[in-house]
Ligand SMILES: Nc1ncnc2c1ncn2[C@@H]1O[C@H](COP(=O)(O)OP(=O)(O)O)[C@@H](O)[C@H]1O
């Protein structure tokens with residue numbers, strides 16, 4: 001609960017909404033109360049004026065108003081809203097009003113406006129002394145007057161009652177709309193892969209957010225530079241290590257020619273194998289560093305058949321040494337969007353794995369399926385396959401499945417993944433269903449060149 005409250009307090013959108021809502025409601029309330037009371041007072045003044053005017057009419061036209069007059073009932077008019085005009089006893093007369101009058105008014109009412117209580121009701125009355133010395137009172141029940149005044153005052157408040165919710169909704173929508181670019185920016189950043197250090201687009205962003213975007217872009221540029229420096233360091237280190245390793249391997253070759261005892265020869269074989277393994281590791285490291293370069297290789301269109309042919313040519317000796325049946329089972333061709341170098345490195349690593357991990361006399365089948373947008377290359381082998389729980393991890397650098405006797409660096413599938421990511425391809429590992437042994441089926445889905 002506290003977490004949500006804390007978040008609310010820190011949310012600009014929430015604070016803006018709350019303060020603006022309070023301001024709108026406060027101003028509307030004040031304006032409403034003011035206009036209600038001023039309309040209420042105006043209505044009362046108008047009604048007082050009407051009473052005065054009636055009195056003036058009676059006076060000017062010398063209308064007869066008798067003491068015992070009863071108001072006539074007018075059809076269709078609420079008896080409560082009637083206006084009563086009645087004669088008042090002279091100011092010097094008896095203190096009690098005469099019987100039979102419509103209103104039992106106190107006798108010594110002074111001229112002018114009064115509010116008096118008669119017959120359990122409040123009355124507003126105007127007393128006036130006429131030219132001939134007689135007196136009249138014009139009166140009306142305050143309840144009716146108040147009701148009329150209240151109704152007219154309420155009507156002046158109505159616009160506020162309608163306006164406030166409309167304004168509140170409008171404000172909510174506007175504020176949400178204004179914060180939309182921020183949400184978009186955040187989801188944009190969230191969806192990025194860690195390799196994508198391209199600057200954020202600043203188009204259509206509010207000016208207030210620009211400094212952040214500019215700062216984030218500067219940070220991204222710094223991170224990209226530092227990642228680049230590190231990659232270059234790995235590449236340089238691998239490169240630098242190659243020369244001494246080549247020298248070592250030459251020395252070992254020379255030693256091979258020399259006379260030596262059988263145990264020494266045996267050790268020399270182990271030494272040469274170690275040197276060979278290190279050369280392979282360095283080559284793979286260099287390949288990984290190359291494909292990780294931030295400068296993307298140009299993406300032209302290459303024929304997939306042509307690249308496969310090159311790869312098979314290179315790897316055929318290895319396959320033959322294990323008597324593997326390695327071949328293409330479809331001759332469909334298509335052009336894919338990738339640089340030849342990238343595609344070759346990628347396919348070489350996949351086919352190399354299939355050859356290495358398939359036992360002698362096994363079978364490796366390559367097939368291609370093409371549809372409108374993509375080219376799918378499937379590589380099935382009859383090797384041990386990869387357990388489901390390992391299928392994600394084998395793409396990690398230096399990760400190798402345990403109990404694996406093959407020489408390797410654990411970098412092959414990392415290289416494959418890196419290239420696939422940058423050319424917009426995807427790699428899926430499955431159990432090969434067609435082969436009699438479990439086997440691995442690699443599905444490489446490439447983008448077709450347009
Ligand atoms: N075709 C395959 N059949 C069985 N296991 C495989 C296959 N390809 C890859 N693997 C497993 O995945 C691991 C990682 O492969 P990779 O990254 O190419 O490294 P490396 O081949 O140098 O060991 C390998 O060690 C191997 O255990």
Ligand SMILES: [Mg+2]
Pocket residue numbers: 349352353408410411412413
């Ligand atoms: Mg490999």
